[in-house]
Every structure is written in structure tokens, then in C-alpha cells.
Amino acid sequence: SYVLTQPPSVSVAPGQTARITCGGNNIGSKSVHWYQQKPGQAPVLVVYDDSDRPSGIPERFSGSNSGNTATLTISRVEAGDEADYYCQVWDSSSDHIFGTGTKVTVL
Amino acid sequence: QVQLQESGPGLVKPSQTLSLTCTVSGGSISSGSYYWSWIRQPAGKGLEWIGRIYTSGSTNYNPSLKSRVTISVDTSKNQFSLKLSSVTAADTAVYYCARDLWEYSSSYFDYWGQGTLVTVSS
Numbered sequence: 001s002y003v004l005t006q007p008p009s010v011s012v013a014p015g016q017t018a019r020i021t022c023g024g025n026n027i028g029s030k031s032v033h034w035y036q037q038k039p040g041q042a043p044v045l046v047v048y049d050d051s052d053r054p055s056g057i058p059e060r061f062s063g064s065n066s067g068n069t070a071t072l073t074i075s076r077v078e079a080g081d082e083a084d085y086y087c088q089v090w091d092s093s094s095d096h097i098f099g100t101g102t103k104v105t106v107l
Numbered sequence: 108q109v110q111l112q113e114s115g116p117g118l119v120k121p122s123q124t125l126s127l128t129c130t131v132s133g134g135s136i137s138s139g140s141y142y143w144s145w146i147r148q149p150a151g152k153g154l155e156w157i158g159r160i161y162t163s164g165s166t167n168y169n170p171s172l173k174s175r176v177t178i179s180v181d182t183s184k185n186q187f188s189l190k191l192s193s194v195t196a197a198d199t200a201v202y203y204c205a206r207d208l209w210e211y212s213s214s215y216f217d218y219w220g221q222g223t224l225v226t227v228s229s
Contacts, residue, residue, distance in 0.1 A: 031213035042219040090214035095167050096156035
């Protein structure tokens with residue numbers, strides 16, 4: 001089955017840029033979606049179809065996808081961005097697959 | 108604004124069947140190109156997709172759970188439901204329902220319920 005690998009943790013200072021990777025075999029051929037989950041809350045979609053943002057999501061959140069790696073970039077990081085982030089793809093053979101998750105810590 | 112709300116027992120005995128219902132408000136469950144999914148998350152762990160249903164009744168299940176899962180829909184009540192049989196402690200998790208927007212070769216979850224904790228214990 002298809003596997004998505006994320007780094008367990010990323011630390012970033014306020015105002016800096018956080019980059020969260022999601023690795024998968026030829027992931028560039030798939031559409032990647034990203035979710036933010038704060039403690040005790042349901043996940044929230046922050047990027048869909050590699051780089052599109054839902055209404056209400058700040059422009060500081062952006063995404064890219066190429067080759068074997070997709071990336072969620074959070075620019076000008078704020079304390080409120082501290083959360084777990086999950087990538088997700090849909091595949092016709094595996095259906096929905098979530099990444100292993102990355103905890104973003106704002107220093 | 109679409110809203111989803113999970114409901115059902117918070118405690119299930121081992122070997123019994125877990126049953127949850129998701130009630131959709133703010134829109135018809137039958138409208139648009141949407142599937143309706145169940146996702147779970149054990150404490151301190153990642154997200155696991157369980158399965159989904161289209162309003163026609165067509166279903167897809169996670170192969171690892173397929174033998175124990177049944178998802179159904181009741182369009183008259185704007186609800187869909189999950190049944191997971193023969194539960195063990197490993198099925199203890201927060202269970203989420205979510206709207207699954209499908210478009211060509213892409214599918215993602217744009218609305219989520221708040222989640223409900225189900226504990227499997229005697």
C-alpha cells in the first residue's frame with residue numbers, strides 16, 4: 001500500500017518559515033492535501049490540491065508538490081500555528097492515505 | 108455552512124459492535140459530488156481513514172478494516188452511520204465524520220465533525 005512519510009517534528013522561531021515535507025513514491029503525480037490539528041480539536045483543511053487554500057486560510061500557508069516530495073510552507077510563523085500537520089492523498093488503489101504527521105513547535 | 112455531528116455510545120465492550128451516527132446540517136447530504144467518510148485517531152497517534160459512502164449507497168473501505176466495517180446512509184434523516192464489529196482495545200479512538208469532496212483524481216475532507224471518543228473496555 002502507498003505510504004506517506006513526514007518528519008515527526010519541526011521547530012521554528014516566530015516570524016520565520018516552517019517547511020513540512022511529505023514523502024511518497026512519485027507523489028508529484030498525485031494531489032496532496034494538508035490538515036492542521038490543534039490539541040483537542042478536529043483537523044482543519046489548510047491546503048488542497050497541492051497548493052490551493054480554502055476560504056479563510058491565511059496566505060502564509062502554501063504548498064508545493066514535485067517528484068517524491070510534497071511540502072507545506074508556513075511563512076511568518078505565529079504562535080497560533082503550533083499544531084500537528086498531516087498530509088493526505090487519495091489513490092484509486094489505496095483510497096485515502098494520511099501521512100504520519102508532523103508536530104510544529106513555535107520556539 | 109455545513110456542520111457534522113457525531114453521536115453514539117462512548118463505551119463499548121470488547122467483541123461487541125461499535126455504532127456511530129453522523130448528522131449533517133446546513134446542507135443536504137444528497138447534494139453535490141460528495142462522499143461521506145469516517146476517520147479515527149487513537150490517543151497520541153495519527154489519522155486513519157475507515158471508509159466512505161456516496162448517497163447512492165456505494166461504499167469504499169480501508170482494506171485493513173473492511174471485514175469489520177459497514178457504513179450506511181439515511182438521506183431522509185441527513186445522516187450516515189458507522190458499524191465496526193468485533194471491537195478490541197485497539198479500536199479505542201476519537202472517531203470523526205467528514206465530508207469527502209471528490210473531484211476527478213483528487214479527494215479530500217473539507218468539513219469535519221468535532222469527533223467523539225469511543226473507548227473499548229469491559
